[in-house]
Amino acid sequence: MxxxxxxxxxxxxxxxxxxxxxxxxxxxxxxxxxxxxxxxxxxxxxxxxxxxxxxxxxxxxxxxxxxxxxxxxxxxxxxxxxxxxxxxxxxxxxxxxxxxxxxxxxxxxxxxxxxxxxxxxxxxxxxxxxxxxxxxxIPKTNVYGVLGYLAVLAVNVLPMCGLAWLGRKSDEHDELREQALAEVREANRRLEASMAENAGLQQQLLTQAREAGVSDERQRMAREIHDTLAQGLTGIITQLQAAEQFADDQAQWRRHVQAATRLARESLSEARRSVHALRPEALEAARLSEALADVAERWSALHGIEVQVATTGKARPMPPEADVALLRTAQEALANVAKHARATKVGLTLSYMENEVALDVRDNGRGFEPDGPGDGAGPPDAGDEGPRRPDAGAQSGGFGLVAMRQRIESLSGTLQIESERGVGTAISACLPAAPAGTGA
Known part of the structure; x- marks a missing residue:
């Protein structure tokens, strides 16, 4: 009971x-x-x-x-x-x-x-x-009387018991309905709690995504500023210093001033394109191999260092971000050669292989002594102050190799640097490539 x-x-x-x-x-x-x-x-x-x-x-x-x-x-x-x-x-x-x-x-x-x-x-x-x-x-002294009595009892008992049974079934149905409603209310409560939790998580994810976006944009702008304004200003200063040395030679003075002016215009154009996240101008109307050849030619004319450019393998389209990363790597490597290596010859090779595309930049400059094979955290070549640790550039404020490595590794690629004192430096950047015959 x-x-x-x-x-x-x-x-x-x-x-x-x-x-x-x-x-x-x-x-x-x-x-x-x-x-x-x-x-x-x-x-x-x-x-x-x-x-x-x-x-x-x-x-x-x-x-x-x-x-x-x-x-x-x-x-x-x-x-x-x-x-x-x-x-x-x-x-x-x-x-x-x-x-x-x-x-x-x-x-x-x-x-x-x-x-x-x-x-x-x-x-x-x-x-x-x-x-x-x-x-x-009804007399109950005979069988008929007893049967009549039992019939009257049956007429009363069976319908009332049947009504009680129907009432019981109705109660059970009501109980099941109440239980179902209670379960629905509990499910709704849990759903509301889950939705509130999901809203909180979504807000947290949005905040994290916003912070990550801000961080990525800062890194992108830092790399672009280094690859455009910093290198351009360095080149302008170099040309103006050279022009001071030829103050008495109008032809040489004019040549260096014109080179500085051209560098200023190019740097300004690239800075504007970086702000708007556009591809470098060299890649707008040319393929990567042609853009590398153009960059190398202008760099050679500016610094008077011989550059040999070669492309091996069957060229195929690459994702735009891969072209930009390899072009900026080549520009940074050439800038380091100009600043540190004192090289007389540079080789630049773009290789299309089955599963990757590689860019190799080699020079015959002074080189340096890295801490270990393939260690490329610092500048590839030492300056007048002698051999430097691979992370010396980063410690002294340099951002070139850090930006170079970030660009390549952000595309699942690898960057390796090998250098030896008195022999030169080799930088190799490899990016995964789509199979031959497929588009970017």
């Missing part, structure tokens, strides 16, 4: 139900008592026992149900209440069949107060009492 009470599931606050269980039974019992007294007195029979039974029935309902509302939530107490009430009404029916008119109150109590399956047993008991009252005129 631990199942939840039906009346608790449906609500005791329903006024109609309260009226039928707390008010109606008493006037009904009073009317039947009055009828009993009248009938007994007219027949000359004593009605003391009937009055006592009616009073006991009223007192039982008043004490067990009306005066103790809290007991209605206790299945065992209500089971005792309904069971004793059915017994009292059965005794009254056996003495006076018209007390069967009180059985509807018993039905209400059974339907509303008892859990399943005690509800079914109580309803069957009430139906038997009602059927007994209805069959009181």
């Amino acid at each position: 631990s199942d939840p009470m039906p009346h608790a599931r449906q609500g005791l606050s329903n006024r109609r139900w309260l009226l039928m269980t707390t008010v109606v039974p008493y006037p009904l019992l009073a009317v039947l008592t009055g009828v009993t007294v009248a009938m007994r007195r007219s027949n000359g029979h004593s009605f003391t026992v009937d009055l006592a039974l009616c009073a006991l029935t009223a007192a039982w309902m008043l004490w067990m149900f009306t005066l103790h509302p809290a007991w209605r939530e206790r299945p065992r107490v209500m089971g005792l209440f309904v069971g004793v009430l059915i017994v009292l009404v059965a005794i009254l029916v056996l003495r006076n069949p018209w007390f069967s008119l009180f059985t509807p109150a018993c039905y209400f109590y059974s339907f509303r107060l008892l859990p399943w399956p005690w509800e079914l047993a109580a309803i069957a008991g009430v139906a038997i009492v009602a059927g007994t009252a209805q069959a009181s005129p």
